[in-house]
Amino acid sequence: MSMNIRLMLERYQTILYKNKLHFSVNIWFLLAIIFGAILLTILTLFANVVLGIVGFLVVFDLFLGYPLYLEEKRISLIEKHFPNAIREIAYLLKSGGTYEYSIRELTSYDYGPLNDELENVLLRLEQGYNFEESLSIISENVDSELIRKTIAIIIDSMKAGASLADILEDLAEDMRKLYKLDLDRKSKTTLQVLFIFVAGSLIAPAIYGLVLTIIDFLLSVTISSGLSEASAILTAESIRGILEGIITAFVFVQSFASSFMVVVMRERKYSKIYLYLPLFLLCAYISFYALKFISKYLLIGMM
Numbered sequence: 001m002s003m004n005i006r007l008m009l010e011r012y013q014t015i016l017y018k019n020k021l022h023f024s025v026n027i028w029f030l031l032a033i034i035f036g037a038i039l040l041t042i043l044t045l046f047a048n049v050v051l052g053i054v055g056f057l058v059v060f061d062l063f064l065g066y067p068l069y070l071e072e073k074r075i076s077l078i079e080k081h082f083p084n085a086i087r088e089i090a091y092l093l094k095s096g097g098t099y100e101y102s103i104r105e106l107t108s109y110d111y112g113p114l115n116d117e118l119e120n121v122l123l124r125l126e127q128g129y130n131f132e133e134s135l136s137i138i139s140e141n142v143d144s145e146l147i148r149k150t151i152a153i154i155i156d157s158m159k160a161g162a163s164l165a166d167i168l169e170d171l172a173e174d175m176r177k178l179y180k181l182d183l184d185r186k187s188k189t190t191l192q193v194l195f196i197f198v199a200g201s202l203i204a205p206a207i208y209g210l211v212l213t214i215i216d217f218l219l220s221v222t223i224s225s226g227l228s229e230a231s232a233i234l235t236a237e238s239i240r241g242i243l244e245g246i247i248t249a250f251v252f253v254q255s256f257a258s259s260f261m262v263v264v265m266r267e268r269k270y271s272k273i274y275l276y277l278p279l280f281l282l283c284a285y286i287s288f289y290a291l292k293f294i295s296k297y298l299l300i301g302m303m
Helices: 003-016 026-044 047-092 098-108 115-124 131-141 145-160 165-189 190-225 230-269 270-302
Strands: none
Touching: 003 026, 003 047, 026 047, 047 098, 047 115, 047 145, 047 165, 047 270, 098 115, 115 131, 115 270, 131 230, 145 165, 165 190, 190 270, 230 270
16 A cells, blocks of 8 residues: 555656756655645634635645646647657658658657657667667656557557558548547537536535525524424424534535536546536535625525
8 A cells, every 4th residue: 555655656746856846855745735724724714613624725736736737738648649759650651751750850840748758769769779768768658548549559560560651641640539529529529518516616516505505594483482482492402413514514525526427428537526616616615605795694684
């Protein structure tokens, strides 16, 4: 177990440095805890403990998720530019260029974060590695199934003695189609994602807050009118407290479930829930407490 944790921390440290966040893992986690604790204190003093805890979790999750978000964005850009890169390699090889010349030419193009990976390939070629060994470094540095499979096909084709230029052209076209399909799938699920967000993190929590306000209103009317005995009122207040705790916890569960559905629908990677959960949680509890506060004073004004 400790070995797995150590490997996860090392991988996270690598992600920090890849995305130009020059902090150690320990310092980054410490910053997350400090800023989370500051927000926890502020919200506890000016709102309540539950909102403070939610604020702490949101800030902590944002700190942990930000480098992962940058890494996902970097990988997405590499997947976007990689088909163009291997197509250019195919053209340069057909015109009589060598592998090293082709990679050197590509490093002068604007391929975003892919340029860094191409420079690593070029460095390994200059160190005496063959093209297959040099190209495999991209698979090691980019956590993308599409990139890994493409490079594996390129390496296997070279070992089999196939025409690399033709193989690269075909792969470039296939990768472009796959990337476009992924973009189309995400664009077609935008309305569903918005519906889940609005229903799960705005409307439903607001209704829960309104329900609690109505319960408080009915209790206050009952107490002021003296229609019930003191024991019955105490029982009702205790039940109301339990109900508020259940609803508050359910808002968290519902936000988690909503963000999980969005991840499954849009990203198809469960680990990407860190991208959506902070926003869903924050909006849900703001909606819950905001309507609870507003409806309370509206009902007081009616009395």
